Amino acid sequence: xxxxxxxxxxxxxxxxxxxxxxxxxxxxxxxxxxxxxxxxxxxxxxxxxxxxxxxxxxxxxxxxxxxxxxxxxxxxxxxxxxxxxxxxxxxxxxxxxxxxxxxxxxxxxxxxxxxxxxxxxxxxxxxxxxxxxxxxxxxxxxxxxxxxxxxxxxxxxxxxxxxxxxxxxxxxxxxxxxxxxxxxxxxxxxxxxxxxxxxxxxxxxxxxxxxxxxxxxxxxxxxxxxxxxxxxxxxxxxxxxxxxxxxxxxxxxxxxxxxxxxxxxxxxxxxxxxxxxxxxxxxxxxxxxxxxxxxxxxxxxxxxxxxxxxxxxxxxxxxxxxxxxxxxxxxxxxxxxxxxxxxxxxxxxxxxxxxxxxxxxxxxxxxxxxxxxxxxxxxxxxxxxxxxxxxxxxxxxxxxxxxxxxxxxxxxxxxxxxxxxxxxxxxxxxxxxxxxxxxxxxxxxxxxxxxxxxxxxxxxxxxxxxxxxxx
Amino acid sequence: xxxxxxxxxxxxxxxxxxxxxxxxxxxxxxxxxxxxxxxxxxxxxxxxxxxxxxxxxxxxxxxxxxxxxxxxxxxxxxxxxxxxxxxxxxxxxxxxxxxxxxxxxxxxxxxxxxxxxxxxxxxxxxxxxxxxxxxxxxxxxxxxxxxxxxxxxxxxxxxxxxxxxxxxxxxxxxxxxxxxxxxxxxxxxxxxxxxxxxxxxxxxxxxxxxxxxxxxxxxxxxxxxxxxxxxxxxxxxxxxxxxxxxxxxxxxxxxxxxxxxxxxxxxxx
Numbered sequence: 251x252x253x254x255x256x257x258x259x260x261x262x263x264x265x266x267x268x269x270x271x272x273x274x275x276x277x278x279x280x281x282x283x284x285x286x287x288x289x290x291x292x293x294x295x296x297x298x299x300x301x302x303x304x305x306x307x308x309x310x311x312x313x314x315x316x317x318x319x320x321x322x323x324x325x326x327x328x329x330x331x332x333x334x335x336x337x338x339x340x341x342x343x344x345x346x347x348x349x350x351x352x353x354x355x356x357x358x359x360x361x362x363x364x365x366x367x368x369x370x371x372x373x374x375x376x377x378x379x380x381x382x383x384x385x386x387x388x389x390x391x392x393x394x395x396x397x398x399x400x401x402x403x404x405x406x407x408x409x410x411x412x413x414x415x416x417x418x419x420x421x422x423x424x425x426x427x428x429x430x431x432x433x434x435x436x437x438x439x440x441x442x443x444x445x446x447x448x449x450x451x452x453x454x455x456x457x458x459x460x461x462x463x464x465x466x467x468x469x470x471x472x473x474x475x476x477x478x479x480x481x482x483x484x485x486x487x488x489x490x491x492x493x494x495x496x497x498x499x500x501x502x503x504x505x506x507x508x509x510x511x512x513x514x515x516x517x518x519x520x521x522x523x524x525x526x527x528x529x530x531x532x533x534x535x536x537x538x539x540x541x542x543x544x545x546x547x548x549x550x551x552x553x554x555x556x557x558x559x560x561x562x563x564x565x566x567x568x569x570x571x572x573x574x575x576x577x578x579x580x581x582x583x584x585x586x587x588x589x590x591x592x593x594x595x596x597x598x599x600x601x602x603x604x605x606x607x608x609x610x611x612x613x614x615x616x617x618x619x620x621x622x623x624x625x626x627x628x629x630x631x632x633x634x635x636x637x638x639x640x641x642x643x644x645x646x647x648x649x650x651x652x653x654x655x656x657x658x659x660x661x662x663x664x665x666x667x668x669x670x671x672x673x674x675x676x677x678x679x680x681x682x683x684x685x686x687x688x689x690x691x692x693x694x695x696x697x698x699x700x701x702x703x704x705x706x707x708x709x710x711x712x713x714x715x716x717x718x719x720x721x
Numbered sequence: 722x723x724x725x726x727x728x729x730x731x732x733x734x735x736x737x738x739x740x741x742x743x744x745x746x747x748x749x750x751x752x753x754x755x756x757x758x759x760x761x762x763x764x765x766x767x768x769x770x771x772x773x774x775x776x777x778x779x780x781x782x783x784x785x786x787x788x789x790x791x792x793x794x795x796x797x798x799x800x801x802x803x804x805x806x807x808x809x810x811x812x813x814x815x816x817x818x819x820x821x822x823x824x825x826x827x828x829x830x831x832x833x834x835x836x837x838x839x840x841x842x843x844x845x846x847x848x849x850x851x852x853x854x855x856x857x858x859x860x861x862x863x864x865x866x867x868x869x870x871x872x873x874x875x876x877x878x879x880x881x882x883x884x885x886x887x888x889x890x891x892x893x894x895x896x897x898x899x900x901x902x903x904x905x906x907x908x909x910x911x912x913x914x915x916x917x918x919x920x921x922x923x924x925x926x927x928x929x930x931x932x933x934x935x936x937x938x939x940x941x942x943x944x945x946x947x948x949x950x951x952x953x954x955x956x957x958x959x960x961x962x963x964x965x966x967x968x969x970x971x972x973x974x975x976x977x978x979x980x981x982x983x984x985x986x987x988x989x990x
Binding site for chain 1: 788790794795803805807809817818821825844939
């Protein structure tokens with residue numbers, strides 16, 4: 251058996267710790283984003299139903315409410331894991347940034363989580379127990395809670411990317427000086443808009459795909475047509491907005507984290523003004539050789555979207571004296587995100603053209619395409635997070651605290667054990683959740699659709715044992 | 722009394738911060754403790770109908786109750802970052818297992834309504850096992866803190882120092898307490914056959930919890946001379962020697978390398 255040296259073992263434990271956190275946060279963010287998107291979608295559906303009284307809207311509401319119930323449960327339990335993981339795996343980081351990051355999370359819990367957790371019960375079980383308006387208020391509270399939560403988490407994340415409003419004391423701990431500057435740090439507004447739009451876009455792509463799937467099976471299903479149409483209006487509007495927001499965030503990143511942008515572009519050498527910055531379509535960035543292999547590039551185009559100037563250039567990766575991320579990951583993730591974003595933009599524009607010609611609900615090839623696009627938004631969003639998080643390396647707090655100074659000194663066997671446990675439990679949570687979700691979505695939305703837990707949501711007369719369970 | 726408490730905690734802000742975290746933990750233990758106890762009792766339910774009724778009582782509340790744990794964690798992180806970092810790293814395995822067990826408990830409850838047949842059976846096992854493991858690990862963590870965690874060379878613990886017979890006993894003790902809470906919850910929230918059964922279980926569980934508390938309390942006296950000093954009935958015996966009754970962080974010569982996790986609690990005067 252191979253015997254690891256002590257330094258190799260500790261490095262492997264450190265890498266496992268990073269992979270573990272990357273794994274848990276990636277799976278959590280899928281659910282968090284879906285909750286944001288679905289929460290707002292449900293708010294609109296119930297609002298329209300209250301306003302117009304058309305039962306179709308409440309049927310679609312109940313259809314997706316079942317998904318929200320499952321999604322919310324998995325999202326909240328995986329969120330708890332992450333909150334404690336920052337202590338178990340990232341002790342030194344917690345100790346040094348706790349005074350800044352901790353209150354942001356505390357405010358998130360107190361403003362968002364209690365709001366959501368409290369009103370979710372009314373939303374799921376209160377259909378026949380509270381009035382219509384109060385139920386709508388509960389739906390709005392859950393939607394609002396998810397947005398507040400996103401606000402605080404993105405403020406915390408953005409602070410790690412572009413730290414502001416703090417000082418560092420003699421023990422090396424970050425001490426808050428101005429909460430206004432901490433929360434509204436330079437990259438927060440851009441990141442918040444980009445993330446909320448991503449959540450809306452990803453949810454819309456999934457809802458649109460489910461609508462398309464049921465339209466393919468039964469073109470007369472009005473409820474499927476409703477979700478298909480609403481989803482594609484959302485995609486048509488948010489896809490271009492998202493691309494514009496992404497461009498703005500790119501400008502911001504270039505200003506505060508130029509090494510990340512250089513990695514996104516696969517740019518090792520600073521360009522000359524005469525040549526401009528080429529747009530690299532494809533390449534194999536090599537960390538060892540510090541250059542791109544097999545490059546396919548178009549000259550000057552990157553100058554346009556990076557500097558908005560034909561001759562603009564950026565600093566190459568070699569100018570950052572080794573403090574650069576693992577370039578291939580950032581480089582390919584960025585291309586995946588942009589590619590899928592453009593695909594969604596094309597789908598939105600196509601839907602607009604089909605509507606114009608009155609063939610939106612009948613064009614079957616487009617419905618097949620819509621089904622295929624179901625995961626596109628979520629994959630693009632994950633890829634975007636890989637760009638921004640992997641691109642922040644080798645730091646946790648950009649420029650100030652290195653990742654290899656942030657981790658708990660954990661022994662390798664413990665890390666392997668926890669990694670195995672996490673993989674096993676997540677396989678169960680996500681496996682079972684996926685099967686449940688697919689089972690619900692396979693049934694077409696019907697007239698008089700039931701919400702989740704129909705037995706509990708009704709008056710408790712029929713249930714002897716749990717008479718007061720959900721009063 | 723208040724002035725003394727402030728002094729013992731090292732200022733008014735640390736005292737209030739400590740009280741806030743303690744309050745969150747306290748509410749969590751009462752509320753989610755009852756949920757976890759109910760989950761543990763799943764293996765004692767008579768039939769599928771009773772299990773369904775038990776799940777119904779938990780469904781609308783478990784998520785909100787678990788949020789108190791998130792509040793406690795966020796509060797520790799924000800207000801006691803050093804303790805958060807040191808404790809969680811030192812308690813690595815029990816905390817990890819607790820979190821994953823809580824995750825299993827939560828999703829098993831949420832998925833249960835949509836599941837049928839064999840799937841429901843496995844989810845119930847997950848629910849019962851998750852609740853039990855979460856309760857046990859919380860007790861183990863408490864026991865490890867009372868027992869003292871070695872810090873050694875690594876400033877954030879080595880991940881295995883939590884293990885002791887006393888910590889395991891605390892795990893079992895907390896499971897007993899949660900079971901009693903769960904039985905009380907069911908006696909309150911359900912009707913006849915199940916409520917009757919729960920009432921009997923609550924009586925047994927309550928008695929067992931009191932015995933466990935007494936047993937573990939006496940055990941702490943043997944853990945470290947400090948506890949004997951702190952718990953000594955000197956308050957009652959010579960009434961006025963106040964400093965003896967304080968829960969103050971005193972390093973003991975008997976355990977020079979043991980990092981005492983108990984924070985500076987306010988004096989009880």
